Amino acid sequence: MKIGVFALQGAFIEHERALLSLGEEVKEIRLLSDFTNDLDGIVLPGGESTVQGKLLKEEGLFEPVKKAIEGGLPVFGTCAGLILLAKKLTNDPNVYFGTLNATVKRNAYGRQLGSFSASLNVKPLGFYPAVFIRAPYIESIGKGVEILAEHEGKIVAARQANMLATAFHPELTDDLRMHAYFLDMVREAK
Numbered sequence: 001m002k003i004g005v006f007a008l009q010g011a012f013i014e015h016e017r018a019l020l021s022l023g024e025e026v027k028e029i030r031l032l033s034d035f036t037n038d039l040d041g042i043v044l045p046g047g048e049s050t051v052q053g054k055l056l057k058e059e060g061l062f063e064p065v066k067k068a069i070e071g072g073l074p075v076f077g078t079c080a081g082l083i084l085l086a087k088k089l090t091n092d093p094n095v096y097f098g099t100l101n102a103t104v105k106r107n108a109y110g111r112q113l114g115s116f117s118a119s120l121n122v123k124p125l126g127f128y129p130a131v132f133i134r135a136p137y138i139e140s141i142g143k144g145v146e147i148l149a150e151h152e153g154k155i156v157a158a159r160q161a162n163m164l165a166t167a168f169h170p171e172l173t174d175d176l177r178m179h180a181y182f183l184d185m186v187r188e189a190k
Contacts, residue, residue: 001040001186004029008055010047010080014171018179019043032060041074041186044081046133046169049106052080053096066097074162074189076182082165083136090139100163101142108137108154108167120168122149122157125177130156130168137167162189 005015007028016026029035029042042065044052056062069075069085077085077100084096086104109116115133122128123146130151138155141147149157149166156167164185170178 001025001183001190002027002038003183003186004035004039004042006042006044006052006056008047008059009051010045011078011169011171012043012045012047014169015043015045015078015179018171018176019183022176022179022183024183029061030059032064035061035064035068039073040190041076041182042068043182044075044077044084045171046079046081049080049083049096050092050094053084053094056084056096062096066099069097069099069163072162072189074182074186075164076179077163077165078169078171079133079135079167082138082167085163085165086138087142100158100160100165101145102138102155102158102160102165103140104136105139106136107134109135118151120149120151120156122178124148124181128170128177129173129175130166130170131172132156132168133172135167138165159185 002025085100088103145160
């Protein structure tokens with residue numbers, strides 16, 4: 001399978017390494033010409049959501065990517081990727097793709113100094129080492145969204161149809177199970 005990893009800004013190289021370790025082909029997406037019809041799934045990495053949203057629009061990627069997600073292309077959004085997918089942000093007037101039926105709070109755990117790790121019970125995987133960096137969390141979900149993990153009563157991983165979203169950074173651990181779970185979603189979609 002070929003997975004497109006958005007390489008506009010943020011932690012994209014770590015996602016690429018994880019996917020390559022699982023035997024998948026990876027394509028970096030920086031320009032509209034990189035976003036081709038042969039992609040089986042895409043990854044929206046962590047980073048700075050405002051910058052990523054701006055670059056997606058400047059490069060002409062925003063509408064085609066939104067349309068592809070709405071059309072069923074599997075997508076894995078981590079941290080900033082979760083923010084890009086959210087239908088509503090409580091502490092930001094922006095809405096980006098708005099495809100995930102959830103309300104998200106940006107930088108919910110505070111600044112960079114508020115970064116931490118925690119062992120979470122992730123529904124399909126069991127206990128998982130989660131790394132949170134200036135992380136958001138999901139304040140509420142709507143119809144069709146399945147909660148996959150919570151941390152101290154806050155939703156930090158969810159799935160809706162073809163969308164997988166985490167507030168944490170699975171690419172920053174040696175545990176490849178979240179990426180493998182996403183690849184299973186991609187296989188199901190094929």
